[in-house]
Amino acid sequence: MAVLSEYCRRREAGDIRYDPAQEQAALLLQGLYTDLIHVKKSRFFKKPMPKGIYLYGGVGRGKSMLMDMFYEAVQPIISARRVHFHAFMIETHDWLHQHRQEKLSDLMPRYAAEVAKHVSVICFDEFHVTDVADAMILSRLFSALMDKGVVMVSTSNWPPEKLYEGGLQRDLFLPFIGLITSRMTVFHLDHGIDYRRANESGLSSERHYFYPLGAAAKKWATEKFFVFSHGILPAVKTLRVKGRDINITFAGKVARLNFSDICERPHSAEDYLEIARHFDYFIFEGIPKMGYDRRNETKRLMLFIDVMYDQKKIVMMTADAPPEKLYLGHDYTFEFDRTVSRLKEMAKGGLV
Numbered sequence: 001m002a003v004l005s006e007y008c009r010r011r012e013a014g015d016i017r018y019d020p021a022q023e024q025a026a027l028l029l030q031g032l033y034t035d036l037i038h039v040k041k042s043r044f045f046k047k048p049m050p051k052g053i054y055l056y057g058g059v060g061r062g063k064s065m066l067m068d069m070f071y072e073a074v075q076p077i078i079s080a081r082r083v084h085f086h087a088f089m090i091e092t093h094d095w096l097h098q099h100r101q102e103k104l105s106d107l108m109p110r111y112a113a114e115v116a117k118h119v120s121v122i123c124f125d126e127f128h129v130t131d132v133a134d135a136m137i138l139s140r141l142f143s144a145l146m147d148k149g150v151v152m153v154s155t156s157n158w159p160p161e162k163l164y165e166g167g168l169q170r171d172l173f174l175p176f177i178g179l180i181t182s183r184m185t186v187f188h189l190d191h192g193i194d195y196r197r198a199n200e201s202g203l204s205s206e207r208h209y210f211y212p213l214g215a216a217a218k219k220w221a222t223e224k225f226f227v228f229s230h231g232i233l234p235a236v237k238t239l240r241v242k243g244r245d246i247n248i249t250f251a252g253k254v255a256r257l258n259f260s261d262i263c264e265r266p267h268s269a270e271d272y273l274e275i276a277r278h279f280d281y282f283i284f285e286g287i288p289k290m291g292y293d294r295r296n297e298t299k300r301l302m303l304f305i306d307v308m309y310d311q312k313k314i315v316m317m318t319a320d321a322p323p324e325k326l327y328l329g330h331d332y333t334f335e336f337d338r339t340v341s342r343l344k345e346m347a348k349g350g351l352v
Contacts (some may be wrong), residue, residue: 057189112144209347324336
């Protein structure tokens with residue numbers, strides 16, 4: 001009872017509150033864990049692999065926590081991988097691009113076989129589809145992986161039917177939604193307490209978020225950069241991503257970034273992952289209020305925060321308003337709520 005016992009242990013220790021929806025999700029993940037163990041023990045009889053799980057719900061509901069409990073339980077016994085969805089898709093496109101040059105046929109089954117050689121379970125955190133290139137291959141990709149016996153567990157803020165809503169050529173994406181609902185167990189971790197915000201008492205300059213912008217914010221950011229870099233003189237590092245150069249001001253393991261360079265230029269998740277790979281701490285300055293006229297910048301900010309959060313980086317930010325008042329548009333109201341929650345959690349810092 002590895003997953004459920006860990007959930008109960010944390011609840012009894014007071015680390016998490018009683019939540020019936022969370023407990024149901026833990027039971028579901030425990031069931032999958034048990035099924036996987038049975039399959040491993042009886043491979044001689046060629047038992048079919050069990051269905052995966054698609055866990056969705058609002059921000060701060062504990063989806064990632066529950067998936068991590070499952071991953072930590074299953075990983076020592078069955079080959080498993082936990083990966084951010086964006087990072088996995090970057091790897092997928094890179095592999096397909098490389099092997100298209102070799103004029104090979106049946107690329108997706110070949111790729112699935114390559115993945116299945118190394119893992120039997122993949123845990124995708126933050127499953128969200130915005131890229132048309134991802135949308136066009138997901139049905140074939142997931143079908144091929146499932147056919148090779150790979151079991152997938154995913155967390156998302158969106159129910160399957162809302163994925164890629166309003167996206168280009170969405171009719172070609174619809175078979176993927178059918179694939180999820182038929183070959184994965186879909187569970188709604190329904191509305192309840194946002195545990196990231198439950199004990200919130202506001203933000204201050206003594207934490208990791210300072211507003212509004214101005215001379216005081218610039219001074220605060222400079223002091224943070226000095227403290228976290230232990231006074232090392234700053235320099236510039238050039239990171240190269242697929243022929244693109246990204247210049248980063250840094251000192252030691254601390255990078256100093258600004259919104260204009262990170263969000264106003266056409267960066268991708270791949271760029272943000274490469275930046276995250278090189279540094280542990282980030283001073284991120286100049287986040288403005290954003291409306292409809294800054295849709296692209298808003299999307300990049302959400303993606304940047306997603307990557308830094310998933311990579312467990314320490315990010316200290318200056319902005320023109322508190323997190324819940326940064327986005328003034330309507331297109332990304334639901335999506336930005338997750339970003340607000342993450343900004344507030346990341347702002348709690350406490351490492352100075």
